[in-house]
Amino acid sequence: MSGGATAKTYTLPVGPVHVALEEPMYFRLDVEGEIVRGVELGAGHVHRGMEALALRRTLFQNIVLTERVCSLCSNSHPYTYCMAVENLAGMTVPERAQVLRVIAEEIKRISSHLFNVAVLAHIIGFKSLFMHVMEVREIMQDIKETVYGNRMDLAANCIGGVRYDLDEELTGYLLHGLDSVRGQVEGVHKIYSSDRMLLRRSRGVGVLGAADARELGVVGPVARGSGLELDVRHNAPYGGYALLGVEPVVERDGDVHSRAMVRLREIFVSIELIRRCVRELPGGPTTVLLPEIPAGEALARSEAPRGELVYFLRTDGTDVPNRLKWRVPSYMNWEALGRMMRDCRVSDIALIVNSIDPCISCTER
């Protein structure tokens, strides 16, 4: 949706720097009174040329590079990248490593979803709820710092396995933390399902119907909030997920509230997954010896917190890749904004943008 400018509309510039967005993105809105008539996106403020940088680094160094594409999906990128390399070289990752990878991924997923749900509260001005959910997220941050050494970038993956391991003490700490998080998130879930102020601001806002969702090819919680059962962990299980079996969390209404509910419910699913992984953690090595990476092409996809993440890798037998391309989930969800923002109010703009959980760093690389 673009160019809705008429004599009655004025231009509202939202961004690139805006209170409600964590990252720079420019929206040029044509507004009539309080109703939005047209949206134009102006992206590129965080373009770092990472795909070009990847061609100047070895396959090893790219693990570090891909981790820094995005901080909230920061485990999904190296995970998928390593899977692409392993697919190319025909390597089998040990089972223990597969399960440990799932644990890292699900921990990141919980933190990412809590962040998004908290920012939803912030945008509607409910600062106390925002701080409450962020404080719950701090439990996850402490877990990350204790188990991996860092609150955001885990550096958990390497080609052929993982770079960390769980001993008894860490496992106990992890499970204890998850128990607290579960209790707290149950409280948060209750608030988000029943608080009238929140429901009034988020129900019926930014609606994306199932047909529109399918046509636009949206992924992740955006798709699942509109009733589509799209989850790579379910549709095309990879790594440890093939052993676990994940049921996608789906809501029908396709509004801001549904997407928030999908994320909250997925937190419970993730907690259960981590608990299962810890219980059924197989013994064995956490990594394999690296072979020579041959020339070839490979694809890998995974379910990042924001949706389906696809990595394409082409090598020519040297240790520097020939082409590394990644298609992020947020890239698929931007177009949906045009449908969701149709005739919405100015007050709902930031809310709708946040509900697709955009990762601008991911999109612009």
Add this chain to the structure above:
Amino acid sequence: MNDIFPALFHMLVFPGGLFALVAGLFLKGLDRRVEARMQRRVGPPLWQPFLDIVKLALKQTVIPATAQRTAFLAAPVLGFAGMAVCAALIPVAGAYAGLPGLGDLLVLFYLLPLPAVALMVGGSASSSPFGALGFSREMCMMLAYEVPLLAVLLAVAMKVGAATGVGVEFSLSAVVGYQLAHGSLALDPVMWPALAAYLLFLPGTMGVPPFDVPEAETEVLEGPLLEYSGPALGFFHLASALKTMVVLGLGVAMFFPAPLPGGALVNVAWFLAKCAGLMLLTLTVVKAATGRFRVEQAFLFYLKYPAPLALLSLGLAWRGL
């Protein structure tokens, strides 16, 4: 001539001007601290608003190139001056009898919207589209909360007027005097709907969540205040601090002005304590516990709850109850 100096003193020093400023800023500091504690934070020190004003005074006011200079700079001063005068009109039982010759409830009703009007004018003059949005939202909010306010003021005036036999009593000093002799209006069941309406009016007029629609930072980037900086922004903050004192003091004077036995100092402290209590109940707790309405939701809220409540009391007072 002799009347001017006491009036000026009351407007500029006590209880208007300086006193109201210091008390208002201190109340704001208390509000921020208590809200922080409710959110499990530490919060700023109680004198933080004073530090903020000093900081703003030392900065430069940047005026947008396309802004209307005169209106842009005059608006905050207008709001500030109006509230400084208003503060002098509120009687403090046991310490200060008010300025009945200068103003009464009707004058207060006219002067109270001044900070909101200043916000609107400033927002419009700033030539920012967010200022324009804030202008229209503030206008909408004013339309919403001025109705219950007028109904409450009229209800109080009619109640006291009927009881004292003059019909309608607009003088705030007389209203306070009546309550000192016959008991506070807060104890009278007929006035309870009006009290409830006034309590609901307070967060709306102070622009506190859930009614901070005009200055919604995540939606309109602070609306009319977006382009303000330096001393001009400082005047807006001062006007807001003064308005806090005025509306809280008005609530205390209209509904529970009863003094303590003791001198003027004790009663000034008692008055401030009552203002602080009223603020914590209607502003701080509400602010910490809610999100923000959309502008039409806020408007409809005022139409559905405070307005009928205030009109109920007005009707009952008019019937002589």
